[in-house]
Amino acid sequence: MMTEYPVRRDPKKVVAVVAIIAVLIVATYGVIAFWKPKFVVYTYSSFMNWGDEGAEVVLDRAFAPFEAEYGIDIDFVILQGDANFIVSRLNAEAANPVADVVIGIDNILILQEAARNVLEPYESQNLALINSSLVDALDPEHYLTPFDFGLVTLIYSMNTINTTTHPQLDYLTLADLATTELASALVTEDPHLSSPGLSFLLSQIAIYEKILGENWTDWWEAVEGNIDVEEGWSEAWSAWSTDSTKHLMVSYGTDPAYSANYLGTEPDTAIAPFYYQNQHWAWMQVEGAGLVKNGPNPDLGKAFIDYCLNSTVQTEIAMNQWMFPVRTDLALPSVFDYAIHPDDVSILNTLLNTTEIVTNLQSWLDEYDTVMTP
Amino acid sequence: MIKQEHWNYVVLAFPIVLLFLFLVYPVVIVIISGLMSGTGSSFIETWSAYNTQFTATFTLIQASVSTLLALLVGIPGGLLLARLRFRGKALIRALIIVPFVLPPIVVVVGFLQMFGSFGIIDSFLMLITQSPTSIVNFAEGFVGIILAHTFYNAPLVMLLVSASMERLNPEIEESAEILGADSVSRFRRITLPHILPALSASAILTFLFCFMSFPIVLSLGNGVYRTLEVQMWNAFRWSDYGEASSLALVQILITITLAITYIKLGRVSENDSGPTSSIRTTRFTRYKLQEKIAILIYLILILVLIGGPIVSIIRAAFFDPIRQVYTLEGFSYLFTAGSTGGLGPLINSLFYGGLATLLSLIIGIPLAYAHRSRTRGIPLLSSTMVLLPLGISSITLAYGLMTVIAVPTGLNINPWPLIVIAQTIIGLPFTARSIEIGLRNIDPNILDQADSLGASRLQRLFFVELPLLVPSILVGAVFAFAMAIGEMSATLFIALPQNYTLAVAIYDNLGVRRFVQAGASALFLVILCVAAFLSMEKISEGSTGGTL
Amino acid sequence: MVKIDLEGLVREFADGTKIGPIDLNIRDGELLTLLGPSGSGKTTTLRMIAGFIEAEEGSLLFDGQDMVDIPPRERNIGMVFQSVALFPNMTVYQNIAFGPEMAEWSHEKTVERVEELADLLGIRNLLFRKVSEISGGEAQRVGLARALAKQPSLLLLDEPLSALDPQLRERLQAEIRRIQKKVKVTTIYVTHSQDEAFAISDRVAIINDGRIEQVGTPEELYDRPANEFVAHFLGSGNVFSGLVAESSRGNLKIQVDDNWFEIPGEGEIGTEITFSVKPEDVIFSDSLQEDWAQAELVSITPQVGSFKVTLDFSGIPIIALTHDEDLVKRLRVNGEKTIAFSFNTESIIILRN
Numbered sequence A: 001m002m003t004e005y006p007v008r009r010d011p012k013k014v015v016a017v018v019a020i021i022a023v024l025i026v027a028t029y030g031v032i033a034f035w036k037p038k039f040v041v042y043t044y045s046s047f048m049n050w051g052d053e054g055a056e057v058v059l060d061r062a063f064a065p066f067e068a069e070y071g072i073d074i075d076f077v078i079l080q081g082d083a084n085f086i087v088s089r090l091n092a093e094a095a096n097p098v099a100d101v102v103i104g105i106d107n108i109l110i111l112q113e114a115a116r117n118v119l120e121p122y123e124s125q126n127l128a129l130i131n132s133s134l135v136d137a138l139d140p141e142h143y144l145t146p147f148d149f150g151l152v153t154l155i156y157s158m159n160t161i162n163t164t165t166h167p168q169l170d171y172l173t174l175a176d177l178a179t180t181e182l183a184s185a186l187v188t189e190d191p192h193l194s195s196p197g198l199s200f201l202l203s204q205i206a207i208y209e210k211i212l213g214e215n216w217t218d219w220w221e222a223v224e225g226n227i228d229v230e231e232g233w234s235e236a237w238s239a240w241s242t243d244s245t246k247h248l249m250v251s252y253g254t255d256p257a258y259s260a261n262y263l264g265t266e267p268d269t270a271i272a273p274f275y276y277q278n279q280h281w282a283w284m285q286v287e288g289a290g291l292v293k294n295g296p297n298p299d300l301g302k303a304f305i306d307y308c309l310n311s312t313v314q315t316e317i318a319m320n321q322w323m324f325p326v327r328t329d330l331a332l333p334s335v336f337d338y339a340i341h342p343d344d345v346s347i348l349n350t351l352l353n354t355t356e357i358v359t360n361l362q363s364w365l366d367e368y369d370t371v372m373t374p
Numbered sequence B: 001m002i003k004q005e006h007w008n009y010v011v012l013a014f015p016i017v018l019l020f021l022f023l024v025y026p027v028v029i030v031i032i033s034g035l036m037s038g039t040g041s042s043f044i045e046t047w048s049a050y051n052t053q054f055t056a057t058f059t060l061i062q063a064s065v066s067t068l069l070a071l072l073v074g075i076p077g078g079l080l081l082a083r084l085r086f087r088g089k090a091l092i093r094a095l096i097i098v099p100f101v102l103p104p105i106v107v108v109v110g111f112l113q114m115f116g117s118f119g120i121i122d123s124f125l126m127l128i129t130q131s132p133t134s135i136v137n138f139a140e141g142f143v144g145i146i147l148a149h150t151f152y153n154a155p156l157v158m159l160l161v162s163a164s165m166e167r168l169n170p171e172i173e174e175s176a177e178i179l180g181a182d183s184v185s186r187f188r189r190i191t192l193p194h195i196l197p198a199l200s201a202s203a204i205l206t207f208l209f210c211f212m213s214f215p216i217v218l219s220l221g222n223g224v225y226r227t228l229e230v231q232m233w234n235a236f237r238w239s240d241y242g243e244a245s246s247l248a249l250v251q252i253l254i255t256i257t258l259a260i261t262y263i264k265l266g267r268v269s270e271n272d273s274g275p276t277s278s279i280r281t282t283r284f285t286r287y288k289l290q291e292k293i294a295i296l297i298y299l300i301l302i303l304v305l306i307g308g309p310i311v312s313i314i315r316a317a318f319f320d321p322i323r324q325v326y327t328l329e330g331f332s333y334l335f336t337a338g339s340t341g342g343l344g345p346l347i348n349s350l351f352y353g354g355l356a357t358l359l360s361l362i363i364g365i366p367l368a369y370a371h372r373s374r375t376r377g378i379p380l381l382s383s384t385m386v387l388l389p390l391g392i393s394s395i396t397l398a399y400g401l402m403t404v405i406a407v408p409t410g411l412n413i414n415p416w417p418l419i420v421i422a423q424t425i426i427g428l429p430f431t432a433r434s435i436e437i438g439l440r441n442i443d444p445n446i447l448d449q450a451d452s453l454g455a456s457r458l459q460r461l462f463f464v465e466l467p468l469l470v471p472s473i474l475v476g477a478v479f480a481f482a483m484a485i486g487e488m489s490a491t492l493f494i495a496l497p498q499n500y501t502l503a504v505a506i507y508d509n510l511g512v513r514r515f516v517q518a519g520a521s522a523l524f525l526v527i528l529c530v531a532a533f534l535s536m537e538k539i540s541e542g543s544t545g546g547t548l
Numbered sequence C: 001m002v003k004i005d006l007e008g009l010v011r012e013f014a015d016g017t018k019i020g021p022i023d024l025n026i027r028d029g030e031l032l033t034l035l036g037p038s039g040s041g042k043t044t045t046l047r048m049i050a051g052f053i054e055a056e057e058g059s060l061l062f063d064g065q066d067m068v069d070i071p072p073r074e075r076n077i078g079m080v081f082q083s084v085a086l087f088p089n090m091t092v093y094q095n096i097a098f099g100p101e102m103a104e105w106s107h108e109k110t111v112e113r114v115e116e117l118a119d120l121l122g123i124r125n126l127l128f129r130k131v132s133e134i135s136g137g138e139a140q141r142v143g144l145a146r147a148l149a150k151q152p153s154l155l156l157l158d159e160p161l162s163a164l165d166p167q168l169r170e171r172l173q174a175e176i177r178r179i180q181k182k183v184k185v186t187t188i189y190v191t192h193s194q195d196e197a198f199a200i201s202d203r204v205a206i207i208n209d210g211r212i213e214q215v216g217t218p219e220e221l222y223d224r225p226a227n228e229f230v231a232h233f234l235g236s237g238n239v240f241s242g243l244v245a246e247s248s249r250g251n252l253k254i255q256v257d258d259n260w261f262e263i264p265g266e267g268e269i270g271t272e273i274t275f276s277v278k279p280e281d282v283i284f285s286d287s288l289q290e291d292w293a294q295a296e297l298v299s300i301t302p303q304v305g306s307f308k309v310t311l312d313f314s315g316i317p318i319i320a321l322t323h324d325e326d327l328v329k330r331l332r333v334n335g336e337k338t339i340a341f342s343f344n345t346e347s348i349i350i351l352r353n
Helices: A011-034 A057-070 A083-092 A113-117 A123-128 A132-138 A167-173 A174-178 A195-212 A214-223 A233-242 A255-263 A298-308 A309-320 A336-339 A353-370 B003-036 B043-048 B050-083 B089-096 B106-114 B120-129 B141-166 B170-178 B183-211 B217-220 B230-239 B241-271 B289-320 B327-335 B343-371 B378-391 B394-409 B416-440 B444-452 B456-485 B489-496 B502-509 B515-540 C042-050 C094-103 C106-119 C136-148 C166-183 C192-199 C216-224 C227-236 C325-334
Strands: A037-044 A074-079 A103-107 A146-156 A188-191 A229-232 A248-253 A269-271 A274-276 A279-294 C004-014 C018-026 C031-035 C057-062 C077-080 C154-158 C186-191 C203-208 C211-216 C236-250 C251-256 C261-266 C271-278 C283-284 C293-303 C304-313 C316-322 C338-343
Touching: A011 A229, A011 B456, A037 A083, A037 A274, A037 A298, A057 A298, A057 A309, A074 A083, A083 A113, A083 B230, A103 A195, A103 A298, A103 C236, A132 A146, A132 A279, A146 A195, A146 A298, A146 A309, A146 B183, A167 A214, A167 A279, A174 A195, A174 A214, A174 B343, A188 A195, A188 A233, A195 A248, A195 A274, A195 A279, A195 A353, A214 A353, A229 A233, A233 A248, A233 B502, A255 A269, A255 A336, A274 C316, A279 A298, A298 A309, A353 B003, A353 B050, B003 B241, B003 B343, B003 B378, B003 B416, B043 B050, B043 B241, B050 B183, B050 B230, B050 B241, B050 B289, B089 B141, B089 B515, B106 B141, B106 B217, B106 B289, B106 B456, B106 B502, B106 B515, B141 B183, B141 B217, B141 B289, B170 B183, B183 B241, B217 B230, B217 B502, B230 B241, B230 B394, B230 B489, B241 B378, B241 B394, B289 B327, B289 B515, B327 B515, B343 B378, B343 B416, B343 B456, B343 B502, B343 B515, B378 B416, B394 B416, B394 B489, B416 B456, B416 B489, B444 B456, B444 C077, B456 B502, B456 B515, B456 C094, B456 C186, B489 B502, B502 B515, C004 C042, C018 C042, C018 C057, C018 C211, C031 C042, C031 C192, C042 C077, C042 C154, C042 C186, C077 C136, C094 C106, C094 C136, C106 C136, C106 C166, C136 C166, C166 C192, C166 C325, C186 C192, C192 C216, C203 C216, C203 C227, C211 C216, C211 C227, C227 C236, C227 C271, C236 C261, C236 C316, C251 C271, C283 C316, C293 C325, C304 C325, C304 C338
Parallel strands: A037 A074, A037 A103, A188 A229, A188 A248, C031 C186, C031 C203, C077 C154, C154 C186
Antiparallel strands: A103 A279, A146 A248, A146 A269, A146 A279, A274 A279, C004 C018, C004 C057, C203 C211, C236 C251, C236 C271, C251 C261, C283 C338, C293 C304, C293 C338, C304 C316
């Protein structure tokens, strides 16, 4: 009979139990979160992700010897977005960085103060393995060590347009692109957020200012309502490949090689570099690895950067990054015959010198914003 | 007596201290340091730039137009809800709030699916005109943003207006009718003045939400149309902290003013809220022909505008517009682990959302008590604290937390606690308000009885008050959970890929055109929200609208 | 089991209403009722004794100890409100057991006590019911059991029966009285019903406008009202005022309008005297009598075992009580309007003002 009557719990006990559980959760977090991998590398989305196996497998394989040698786990933090976002993140964390190395900052980004602020110059001993022109093209001051390179240019899908229907594609000018037809078929990336996007903007500025001697903002005003500007390269690629009205895209000169590999036959993607002064022009991009300033493991970071120039890593670049490895002594897969090499075209970068870019970049970006706002 | 006062201060101080630490302090510091540090644009530079001015103008205009549309669409609905008698009214009333609490990014998915190219309307038009290309696309640009905002906020207006209508004594209207007033002048002179407080409150709230809108504008604006929130996000991504802080400063001034106005209005209408009068409802058949037609047209409009996007999320979960096939890939995505799978974000959503709900309650209950305290100054302090999350945008909050808390403590290597904190703060006003209403409804005699029977303050709280508060706690918890799992802005800002929630994953997938994965995730969130709200209605049988 | 003393208790409220100064002594073990009209301050006084309202002046003593800093939960009181305020989320058992459980009695002792009270109040069969499943009368009994569970030294009842129908009310009045006597707990009862107060109390305190008018047993109050308010409130007297015309041998002749009434008492000629006559001491007749005053018949109301006759004496209402059926029949049949009346002089009371 007695047991039928309910007994009250002591509130103090309940509160104590709840508090203990809460403390346990917090403690668990503390243990898990700070049980961290010893080495952090920041890079951008789609890094090494365009092969058949996916970035995880490739990176595992490429860096396993390094991890074994130093007895650490590498945490590749894939930040969503392009390299510009990484710079931003590094700046936000500058007071207390968690990353050791960053891969993906390119030869233009490094000109910005924001990028230099977060990196520590390091002259790798393995630089002897690569062509010194690449080092100069990227960063003579060694804030970045070259990792891969390629050309930023326009590509198009031969299934939707080709040189028969649009003969101008072989001799493409910006004026051609400014036509309503082609402008509405063009996808590019935001120059603030994306390195190919920035490369495209600079290409256009170089052509207008140095070749044509005109006001570069005019071109953007002309295409403003028609052009599709995506946030980053992945988004642009998705738009270009899924939207049947988008024929042209700002992308890399190696895309035909990718297409050939994917199809197993001739590529259906072709490139349309700009044609001026009887030459084809494209923009050269060199991406590098940099040591994060005040990073947690500077010595390991340096070793890592050295290691990036080893063949173990460099051989993966071609088929997974679809860029040219800086180790030009290594053999390239046959599909790369379809890719254009910087030696095949004139380089737009030469039209603008670095001082010019450094001085004007911010105001160019501001003007771009103003023009693109309705 | 004296000891009790001290305890009061301690218990009430703890949420206030927490909010100060994680809301006020980070935001203030980040704005000041951004303005002072000299990195990026200065305040003047930011605000004299054309694109900033365009953004600011656009923000104001779209918020105003959206508010107007929401009112126009919502008022008839509110009137109908109050006065029309139909079966299933209780269910409809419970579901009306659902669009408002849906995650904005889910709204985007539904909207794209319903009004976008190759969406339901577009496909239908393409079918009848046999056109191979897309004909209409209402889901982008200015039009898309306005429509999406209207979808989002019209239900809010309906709910507040109908709640207000139900307190209008029908005998007043009847007297007016006897005295010869026709329906238009009755509306103008009796109904309208009565619902005016509810209208103002919902207008301000709508304007505030549209003003701070982030996911909808980010997705549908195509990079061309931006609110101040979006531009702040961009500025941060370009490391232009000066610009970010300059924008934040002006935005905060505006949003806090709006939030204060809303709270003031809310307090006023509280005082003259009487009991629900006997509702006089009319059957549909009793209306005149032109009224019937008008009602039908309106209902169709509502069905298309509000019901449409929600239902179309179902289609979005199965139909891949790129390959034009129906597939289950979206769902298999949800249960795939690994970096390309949706299982990680799903678990994160539930985990962070659950924790945020718990924290919301733990902080919200003392805050609600603080609001009813008789000690001088405390109610004012607590209502200020509750108001702040409404008046500070999610991006600003995230910006503050990242810069001021995450980086110095090294939390940025795995910043999930900050995501939870941000989600907690965002849901807090709803939780605190719900519990406060619950507290108000407790018969004070019961509390006096407990006292006279010898219960200590803790015992009384634990054994009498909390059990009686369970319904309001539940309501608050459901709101907090819905807000948390739907939160995309702050989470996007703070999260590393391993911290992605489903809401962020949806945005990501939309960006890379993995539509069916986005759709399936959206459907999952919708089902979760609807289930939570239905179960809450069942338990509390109450006025969820009162929480607003 | 405690003696309560209120000395000069005062409390003023923001809207200007004032309670006090209140002086009242409540004896150990007695049932004292605070009786007064609505808004007279009965509930406020009760809540001051309980400790929910603080007094601004004066002292409140339990067995001589000043309660000023002691919160309600430490005063060892039990309270029952009109709304009962049972805890809605608990069963009847849990409600009654609440006090002991808060005081951390052992489970066995708690159960024993609850069952004991449940037997005492006849609600044993309700123990496992939810609060929403019991009737009003049952709820009151549960409330009472709950209040008594911890054997409080003071029991406070604030109009506990007002919401119940008359039959139930009478039954519960008797029960409350019975239980109170059995348990011997000092009890303060608040009501605005005179019948109720008189039925159950040892003593009654009449309270009006925040002040105590008179304290005494029901008989004392009824037979010897201290002033006009008490007399009117209790309906225990018809009140007249007049000037002393003559004074001799312990009798006064008072002139009221053009009539003279003889009443016992002392007084100076020319002073104004107010006196009260109980309804049953008003004698009237339908035939003219010498020396009797005259009044108009207003109404005759039958009651249990008697008739209440209302007269109008030049604007002053007089209530008389009679058992004379024949007289009443004659008055009704003949439609007589003019009645002669006089007083039974011995029981006339002179009132203080």
